[in-house]
Amino acid sequence: MEPMPKRVDHRERRTLIADALMRVAGEHGLEAVSLRHVAAEAGVSAGMVQHYFRTKDEMMAFALSVVREHNEARVTAAVTALGVTPAPRALLRTMLGELLPLDAPRRADGRVGLAFLAYTAVRPAVAAALHQDTAGLLAFIAGQVRAAQAAGAARHDVDPDRAAVGLLALMEGLGVYLLGGHFPPETALAALDAQLDLIFGPDGPVG
Amino acid sequence: MEPMPKRVDHRERRTLIADALMRVAGEHGLEAVSLRHVAAEAGVSAGMVQHYFRTKDEMMAFALSVVREHNEARVTAAVTALGVTPAPRALLRTMLGELLPLDAPRRADGRVGLAFLAYTAVRPAVAAALHQDTAGLLAFIAGQVRAAQAAGAARHDVDPDRAAVGLLALMEGLGVYLLGGHFPPETALAALDAQLDLIFGPDGPVG
């Protein structure tokens, strides 16, 4: 008795379209995103796009959610690959490094994310989900720092919450500069490692 | 014998228009910036805008340069207010703090800057000036850190160049999160101070 999608998988079509949207946004900027443009990129009719997204804002919001899911998937994949109970420093290094736009797909997502940041800066209504992400990340990072401190694997004169804000902001800023091409990936990674050194102490094996 | 601007000051008109553009971009986003929109905001005719900027991209580029000048002016003003040969830590704190979008005018500039960041991420040609700014800032910050180290006022186990990248990226990231409303100004300032603590040692008077 469900609403019963007749033949096609709604979610699949929507992500197909969202992928096209992200390709367009990645190459020509968010302002180049239009129904017809996205449709052409996806190789479908404009009418179909309208069928799956009743309004453009709905499409945008969905695309944003896709980016968030990408990030979440990337992080969990990289983190679980570390095995159980990894050292906090290694965990954070992996996680934050994974969030950096260092290769093509992550640059694409990063571009869209950046464009959406500017987008949501003017449409506060859409920003709620991003706020949640940030808050969650912040809490997680702070928790890791605290754990490291308890294990004697991090400097005790750092405030975990401030350090978390610093780490996350550093990552975001590095991402921005990377996307702008202001400096190369290795510079960003070096800065990230240097920052972890500052928090966890010189980079000996901390575990 | 100059080309002789007949009666009006070209630069003045252009900045007048650019200011209007920034007001529009700050309130409704960069995608809301159109010739007519900007003209209306500036209280002039659309034809006049076209007269002073032959193309929209030219107008955009000029607006970006205005933002950069704002930032430069702010920084030099705040820094010279510190007097001669201020302590590196205080200098950096003032400088980076001044670049953060903490009040209304700086938020406005920050919004435009963020939008332009996404803009230039797709139009690499316009990004050259921004690269220069970043490189200059980086060199300056690294120099300050080095000076502090030489004076024994900073930890010696930090690499000045990496620290400079970290500081600048932190500032940028904090700015992004502030603009997105992800956390309040005092959190950003606390994170900035904590970062300076990490580099210069606990926050006693360092001079």
Next chain:
DNA sequence: GTTTTAGCAATGCAGTTGCACTGTAAGCGG
């Protein structure tokens, strides 16, 4: 078998876009 309904394409429409073009004042060198 008939009636719904989802899936999709196509068209239409009012509004907006950047820009080219034209018109018209007004200052200025000759």
Next chain:
DNA sequence: CCGCTTACAGTGCAACTGCATTGCTAAAAC
């Protein structure tokens, strides 16, 4: 006074925007 250039204002236009609407096919529900 006369050309020439500058400083605008206004109009026009082709392209494009988001979206509503219509039409048609085919599968699902009855």
